[in-house]
Amino acid sequence: MANYLNELGIAGADQAEVIQLFLAYYSTGKFTNDRDATFGRVQDETALVVKCNAAGAITSVAPGPHFQNGDVSALRTKIEQDLLTPGPVQITRQILFSQAKTEGFYKSEGQFQIMAVPADSPQPKYSCSDYPSVLEVAFTSSADFGQNVTRGARALSRIELTLIPLLPALVRMQATHGGRVWTQGPSETAFWRQEYDQVGYIVPGGPQEAFSDIAGLSPMAVVPYQEFYKDHQHRYNTFKVPDSLETSLGKIARLSPENHEKYLRAAYWLRQAGLAGPFGNSPSFVALVSAVEALMGAPVRTGTCESCSQPISIGNTALFRNFIDAHTSADTVPTKLKNEFYNMRSNVAHGGSVFRADLEGRGMTLRGSYEQHRFMTLHDLVRIVVYNWLQNVGSREIW
Structure with missing residues (x-):
């Protein structure tokens, strides 16, 4: 044939x-x-x-x-x-939500820029809400309309995932199809407003040939990376960036295809951990461990059993613990807790356990309090592991 x-x-x-x-x-x-x-x-x-x-x-x-x-x-x-045949560079845009209000702009030359929404655009009334900003991403266009739409969407998704591990305040990019949900709030004509309405946030504008003019905006505040990744105030007060961001982006660009795929998978699970959080700690906890597993690779063969001749490998729990040790300070988390992380993940993922708070809602129990402690510790630890993995691997690779 x-x-x-x-x-x-x-x-x-x-x-x-x-x-x-x-x-x-x-x-x-x-x-x-x-x-x-x-x-x-x-x-x-x-x-x-x-x-x-x-x-x-x-x-x-x-x-x-x-x-x-x-x-x-x-x-x-x-x-x-x-x-x-490469078409001209085009700029696609989407709304980006974060837990910190965006003031000013950040531009990575030739790749993307994040900027504040117009001054008269609506903003949340409460702290740690979904604050909107505009993400613009450059991509090489296609002469075919369908291919062009796909290229723009893929470029946005790639930049979103690239930034998730580097900017902890980021929550998500607005979905193309948001669907409808019940909304409520004060009303001028009735005691209370309740509506089944479209989800979404709109800033006028669409695909364009150049990045939007930022002449009237100031650059975002830059924080030393040691402070940025340690101090929550620097992450969530207003949208700030670490002074290592461009260096990290350069390291991502130098990753081999295999390691770049690992990084994006880890970023995906970090994003899912954040999105699942409002619905329960159990799925979020599993996603956090999956972010580390995305970088770990396959179990390491250490020898062959003399009795049955089967290969002997390091167990998943030990592999998980060793990987964390390799990318954090030795005393960051006790060994016992690192073992508990993986065991808890396995129990939840296979249906053997659920966080007590997810089953019982409100209330205080010893088990529930300790589970919450494990969740918060893992939440901060995983971001450190992913960041340090990138710094270590990205420094060695020139692809």
């Missing part, structure tokens, strides 16, 4: 974008598993058969029964024009 992989010029293109292009060109697609897909012009028609390897790279593009003679030429042209 013919393989048009080289003829289509797929090797130099983003593989996910190629799959999106196939789907847009043929209109329908059927994904049998994570490695095989077929595409056709109508449902249940097969014009193209695509195979990928475990890493997601396309290994075969073969014609199906309904393949047409002009498809190769048309697909090659679209891949060249829409995926391989």
Whole structure:
């Protein structure tokens, strides 16, 4: 069977974008598993058969029964024009929420900028709320509208995850589809207002060719990183940045693809820990341990059993404890507590336990108080571990 992989010029293109292009060109697609897909012009028609390897790279593009003679030429042209030919740099934007009010701006040249919303925009009335700011991110555009939208969304998501471990005050980026929830509050026409309304925050503006003008804004306050990552006041009072932020961003850029993937996975779990917090400590606790596991790697083989010849590896609890020790000061957390972290995570993740506060709500118990102590200790510890891992690994790698 013919393989048009080289003829289509797929090797130099983003593989996910190629799959999106196939789907847009043929209109329908059927994904049998994570490695095989077929595409056709109508449902249940097969014009193209695509195979990928475990890493997601396309290994075969073969014609199906309904393949047409002009498809190769048309697909090659679209891949060249829409995926391989760089378009002009565009700026996409989204609302970023944090636990500290944004005043001024921070700009990482050529990558992104965070700036305060306009002065007349609404702000929360209470501290530690979702304070809005505007995140603008640069990306290389595509001539195809659908690919362009996807590139912008991916660029925003990548920067959000990149910043989560570095700026603890960040909560999340506004979701594209916020849905509806019940809202309530004072009313001028009734005793109390209750509405089922759309979630979201809007600042006028959309995709543009350059970053927004920041001439009228002052730079965000910069704090020595030793103070920033130690003192909660520097994180949550007003939006500030550590003086090591650009250095950290440079280290992220130098990570190998494997370690960059690890960093983004750890950042994802840190974000999920924050989002899950209002609904319970149990899922948040599991997410915090998962953030460390994302960086740990596979268990280390230490030898072979003389009796059964099976490989001997360091257990997950010891691996977790050793990883924390390698990226924190020796006396940061007692060994007993580090073991309890992983054991508690396993019990919760496999359904064997739930934090008492999540089951019983209000009230004070010895077990509940100690669980809360473990949760808060782990919460602060994990951010230190992820940050120190980046500083250690990022200093060694030049990719």
